[in-house]
Amino acid sequence: MKKTYYLFNPGRLSRKDNTLKFIPVDENGREGTPKFIPVEGVSDLYCFGSLDANSALFNFLGKAGISVHFFDYYEHYTGSFQPKEYLLAGKMQIQQTKHYLDGERRLKIAKKFIEGSAFNILKNLRYYHNRNKDLEAQLVKIQELNSKVGSTQAIPELMGIEGNIRQTYYSAFDTIINEHAMEGRSMRPPLNEVNALVSFGNMLCYTQCLDQIYHTQLNPTISFLHEPGYRRYSLALDLAEIFKPILVDRVIFRVLNKKEIQSKDFDFHVNRVILKESGKRTFIKAFEERLAETIAHRTLKKQVSYKHLVKLECYKLSKHLLEMETYQPFKIWW
Incomplete structure (x- = not known):
């Protein structure tokens, strides 16, 4: 089974027959022990250190269908x-564009993303509220905000509700997490440990959604909730709204409350906090474990991993755009 590989160290990546050869290089230019990765076992690469590679390598990766995220x-x-978008289809491109250009149809899809996100957020809050964490105020406020989604008439208005839901949700983190305070959401840069984990986890969720979109006929640049822009895959941002509470936030609560990640795993600067390599490795391990977890799918009648749930979401959206069935967002049912 193919898997994701994470390259934390700077180094050189090259092709060695049908194998990827990675040579780590330290800050003084000294080479470490080469590592060999059979290409048939790679689904994608995440590069957190500087990577020295040439066009021949990327041609090789493209033919093997391997994505690289930097x-x-x-x-x-x-x-x-x-790699070359081998699954893109003209009919899907036309339908996706039509749904974006039609304000009513676009708004309908965008509301579904918020509906799924709010539902999964409320599930998280109820889970901890039932475990002696007083989150009644946040539950009431988010339910009130969510009730307004159906009557919204424009995307900016919908985005405003989404922002208020998130702000209320994040205010609950200080109650859910035992020994770390979030003190509100801070981005670019994150100002404390919890915000650093949220930013890092959201980024992983975004790229996971992007990878799954790539394996469908959807175009990742045409979105419905977030405004499409230059040089960004905004459809992945749309889908990530649904899955961040499940894939990211639950992992954050776990690694902090179980002390798998502690303050020593962060670098503290004057105006920012970032994860050290030890923290990244621990979080990614927990994130990968979450992706590999399986649930009994009620419709498919079989065990399905969280990672596959993201791809299924892409398929459901595709069917909606092709007017085969109405899109319903993924909602936790357990």
Whole structure:
């Protein structure tokens, strides 16, 4: 089974027959022990250190269908190498564009993304509220905000409700997490440990959604909730809204409350906090474990991993755009 590989160290990546050869290089230019990765076992690569590679390697990766996602020192997602879009279809492109251009149809889909996101957020809050965490105020406020989604008439109005839901939700983190305070959401840069984990986890969720979109006929640049823009895959942002509470937030609560990640796993600067490599490795391990977890799917009547649930969401959206069935967002039922 193919898997994701994470490259934390700077180094050189090259092709060695039908294998990827990675040579880590330290800050003084000294080479470490080469690592060999059989290409048939790779689904994608995440590069957190500087990577030295040439066009021949990327031609090889493209033919093998391997995506490469790049991140800078401050954990910001900077871009992706995506193989040729072999599944893109003209009919889907036309239908996706039509739904975006039609304000009513676009708004209908955008509302579904918020509906799924709010439902999964409320599930998280109820889970901890039932475990002696007093989250009644946040539950009431988010339910009130969610009740307004159906009557919204424009995307900016909908985005405003979504922002208020998130703000209320994040205010509950200080109650859910035992020994760390979030103190409100801070981004670019994150100002404390919890915000650093949220930013890092959201980035992983975004790229996970992007990867699954790539394996369908959907175009990742045409979105419905977030405004499409230059040089960004905004449809992945749409889908990530549904899955961040499930894939990211639950992992954050786990690694902090179980002390798998502690303050020693962060670098503290004057105006920002970022994860050290030890923290990244621990969080990614927990994130991968979450993706690999399976649930009994009520419709498919079989065990399905959380990772596959993201791809199923893409398929459901595709069917909606092709007017085969009405899109319903994924909602936790357990």
